[in-house]
Amino acid sequence: MFAHLQVILDGFRWLVNQYVSFQPFVSHEFIYINALLTYYGFIYKHANIVLFGLDGAGKSTLMNMLLHNRPHASRKHRMIDIPIKRVGTIFHTTHLPGHFQARRIWELAVPEYPKPDFGLVYIVDATAPERFAEAREALEKFLKLEGLKGVPLLVLGNKFDEPMAVEREGMVRALGLERLDEGALGDRPVNLVRCSAVYGIGYEDGFRWLSKVV
Ligand SMILES: Nc1nc2c(ncn2[C@@H]2O[C@H](COP(=O)(O)OP(=O)(O)OP(=O)(O)O)[C@@H](O)[C@H]2O)c(=O)[nH]1
Numbered sequence: 001m002f003a004h005l006q007v008i009l010d011g012f013r014w015l016v017n018q019y020v021s022f023q024p025f026v027s028h029e030f031i032y033i034n035a036l037l038t039y040y041g042f043i044y045k046h047a048n049i050v051l052f053g054l055d056g057a058g059k060s061t062l063m064n065m066l067l068h069n070r071p072h073a074s075r076k077h078r079m080i081d082i083p084i085k086r087v088g089t090i091f092h093t094t095h096l097p098g099h100f101q102a103r104r105i106w107e108l109a110v111p112e113y114p115k116p117d118f119g120l121v122y123i124v125d126a127t128a129p130e131r132f133a134e135a136r137e138a139l140e141k142f143l144k145l146e147g148l149k150g151v152p153l154l155v156l157g158n159k160f161d162e163p164m165a166v167e168r169e170g171m172v173r174a175l176g177l178e179r180l181d182e183g184a185l186g187d188r189p190v191n192l193v194r195c196s197a198v199y200g201i202g203y204e205d206g207f208r209w210l211s212k213v214v
């Protein structure tokens, strides 16, 4: 029943989005109606996000789940401007590689100056506390970029299906995220959500939060 409603709602959304994209002129009423439809989730909001994290954190697994609903996809997907529809928002996603050498190119995914519709998703392996210091260092270095000033940051504590996964508070402390709240690395909305990319649990809440703050 719920699945049917979802299909009908998606169809209606599609129609409304077609109508909106073919509007020949923009009036005040049109902008007002647009805002209203976006607020109630009938028009997709657009946001650009960067998905990054250390090697092995679970980026590819998460992308496969988001795109194909399977943790391991046989098909390769592109890495730039991947549209992911979630919670009334189309997240145009750049998926960055995580191994040490590749981290040098992370900054290429960042605009020169901060953009209002930009967001960051940093994925951390919650079962690898021995790598939290490395994850924190890589994150702090990245957040110093001029183009990321004030940009919202969603941290996904991945693999919480594993019994040895570190609790949320432990991760917040180890990654220095309380310091972020205090504005130590620029005033930005920050949230840490635990998830399991393999089982498809938890990250939906994170994307819901992100869609509100970008
Ligand atoms: N238990 C568990 N394992 C996971 C989860 N997400 C990913 N993994 C496993 O972690 C390993 C690394 O996952 P990837 O998705 O390849 O990691 P990545 O971030 O893309 O790594 P790089 O491409 O090397 O940067 C794989 O063996 C996954 O199956 C999860 O939520 N739970």
Ligand SMILES: [Mg+2]
Binding pocket: 059, 060, 061
């Ligand atoms: Mg990968």
